[in-house]
Amino acid sequence: xxxxxxxxxxxxxxxxxxxxxxxxIEETAxxxxxxxxxxxxxxxxxxxAHALVLASNATEIRMxxxxxxxxxxxxxxxxDRWWFANCAWDAFGICAALDVDGRIETSCPDCxxxxxxxxxxxxxxxxxxxxxxxxxxxxxxDDIGFT
Amino acid sequence: MPVATLSALAxxxxxxxxxxxxxxxxxxxxxxxxxxxxxxxxxWRLP
Numbered sequence: 001x002x003x004x005x006x007x008x009x010x011x012x013x014x015x016x017x018x019x020x021x022x023x024x025i026e027e028t029a030x031x032x033x034x035x036x037x038x039x040x041x042x043x044x045x046x047x048x049a050h051a052l053v054l055a056s057n058a059t060e061i062r063m064x065x066x067x068x069x070x071x072x073x074x075x076x077x078x079x080d081r082w083w084f085a086n087c088a089w090d091a092f093g094i095c096a097a098l099d100v101d102g103r104i105e106t107s108c109p110d111c112x113x114x115x116x117x118x119x120x121x122x123x124x125x126x127x128x129x130x131x132x133x134x135x136x137x138x139x140x141x142d143d144i145g146f147t
Numbered sequence: 148m149p150v151a152t153l154s155a156l157a158x159x160x161x162x163x164x165x166x167x168x169x170x171x172x173x174x175x176x177x178x179x180x181x182x183x184x185x186x187x188x189x190x191w192r193l194p
Contacts, residue, residue: 001171006169009169136190141194
């Protein structure tokens, strides 16, 4: 991952937020002034460096962490639209990345009870909640989709 | 972990992700975030 790859990464994230969804290769290439092949190769290097996560076809974004490109159980309303997060940690991360307050809707992984909370000034309005991190840090990237 | 810790972790970890000058965190930077929130020990040791 070199400076050119980081520039592609930053354009990819910018377009993700502008569009409210993951940009395609063509949309990223247009914004970056590169060819589709150049963006594809950069995305693969960024995926290998854990700077984003590609879908199994290696031509679409699966995660621009903390944002998810696919539907998940973790929804966040922030900056006037709904987003999907990859996990509860990332749900707070979306508010953090956008630097705004927000609302998180998710569910308890233990009992499936719906959970809704507001994030105000970087804090949850319900401080009774707890977060379970299921894997040790050394294994987070073994299977980031599961993590 | 308490949700207050989770939110603090998320803001420290992800807060810079949309900055135009974003650069990858080093392992030491990320470990320092965990350590600073009391997330210490082998479970929280980054590879």
